[in-house]
Amino acid sequence: MFGKKQQAPIRTLIGEGTVIRGELHFSDGLRIDGQVIGDVVASGGGRNILVISEKAKVEGTVHAGHVIVNGTVMGPVISTELLELQPKAVISGDVKYERLEMHQGAEIDGELRPLRGDAVADEKPPLKLATSNQG
Template sequence: MFGNKMTAPKTIGTLIGSGTTVEGNVSYSGGLRIDGTVKGDVRCASADACMVVVSELGHVEGEVHAAHLVVSGRITGPVHITELLELQPKARITGDVHYRAIEIHQGAVVEGRLIYQSSDKRPATLKLAAGGATSET
């Protein structure tokens, strides 16, 4: 989109099926699809691009951290996305959403703040007391 190079994985390697409830944090790599319920945080185990899909039947009660997130179900808790967030028509998020790029379809609901995360991560420049030199942090 607009020249961005999103690096979402092409396959879903992990499935939490409908009727399944996971109580505790979930750590994954690659792709994760949630058709059941997760009562805990969902986090990518590696620094590479990770994708989470929360289907219409899916529900997460906890934080979600991913590069790419597609939501058709419900998330209760804060969401932290480093690349792209897609909210489908039946999506419902109750919590703050930290995102870099977002796509919201009509009917999707966010009860919380939308917080844009710039990809421009310039280090802060501080003046040192002696000599007027600068230091980056």
């Protein structure tokens, strides 16, 4: 209603004290309260949400649409819709985002880049030669 996208439901929880090793693919929503050693990737296209809670730790690439971080990520983060960095977020890696919301206290040790900038940087402007009207 009123043009707002409905948020995907969180269907999967990785509980506190749980450690997962390996690449993790999910659709819809995922909340991590434990530790993941490996990449966390949203699959299936469409809308999805990933929540990395205050006690969570991810060691690997994070790639999802809507990403909320309040824990620790050691690796690059790619958010194709909205990246929310809560006050206790700590990211050691490069961050690419479509839209960014960053709260005071969040830390990033890496490069911040909007995804829009990647498309522009990849396209080379056409070469135009100046002509002289002097004769």
